[in-house]
Amino acid sequence: MRGAGHWLLGSEPYRPRLRAGIGTLAASPGCRARLRARTLCASLDIAGTDDTKPVERTSRGFCRNLDGMEEALLEAYRRTRFVANTPKGRLWLRVGRRCGELDHLLADHSVTTWVYVTAFNPRSMPLPAEENWARQRELERSVVELGLVWYPGEGIADDGRWPPEPSLLVLGIVRNDAVRLGQQFGQLAVVYGELGQEAELVVCGQQLDD
Numbered sequence: 001m002r003g004a005g006h007w008l009l010g011s012e013p014y015r016p017r018l019r020a021g022i023g024t025l026a027a028s029p030g031c032r033a034r035l036r037a038r039t040l041c042a043s044l045d046i047a048g049t050d051d052t053k054p055v056e057r058t059s060r061g062f063c064r065n066l067d068g069m070e071e072a073l074l075e076a077y078r079r080t081r082f083v084a085n086t087p088k089g090r091l092w093l094r095v096g097r098r099c100g101e102l103d104h105l106l107a108d109h110s111v112t113t114w115v116y117v118t119a120f121n122p123r124s125m126p127l128p129a130e131e132n133w134a135r136q137r138e139l140e141r142s143v144v145e146l147g148l149v150w151y152p153g154e155g156i157a158d159d160g161r162w163p164p165e166p167s168l169l170v171l172g173i174v175r176n177d178a179v180r181l182g183q184q185f186g187q188l189a190v191v192y193g194e195l196g197q198e199a200e201l202v203v204c205g206q207q208l209d210d
Helices: 030-043 071-078 100-108 129-145 175-184
Strands: 080-086 089-093 113-117 149-157 165-171 189-194 200-203
Touching: 071 080, 080 100, 080 165, 089 100, 100 113, 113 175, 129 149, 129 165, 129 175, 175 189, 175 200
Parallel strands: none
Antiparallel strands: 080 089, 080 149, 113 165, 113 189, 149 165, 189 200
């Protein structure tokens, strides 16, 4: 297996804090997150449009801890295909939907959880390609250190206006560790799921119960 592909939205200039693949990064202040959300969603042509359906904060597929994230940003995630190249073929994942092929892949590895994460463009702030790829290789090393199985992929915006982001589909990681991995690489959120359940958007700035 070799790594890369997705567009989860990221953080401040990267400062490694590595220890067995788990680290922490504080969430950005709400005003900065909202500004970046507007910038991103404007590029996707979804911010402020009348036909953008509001996202219910308690609807399936979305974590309840979404304070400080604009509905337009959640809609941007919803309008993204999270692709992974696996032995089961090319999987297409979406927030709020279940993927039967992924359930089979989890069963093959005798695990019940997964996360889809990238190290590219922390907090939706574009970085030079060289820096992004260095971050992505660090993410791969962190996952390997955790002893987890992963497959490469990329997050693809439906309208193609935001460049695809190389990402990893990581199997067998529990929710809190998935969030910490997203925090470590400056992501606002990760896509998390469990066997037989719909993919869920989980915000990385939330407090965790160890």
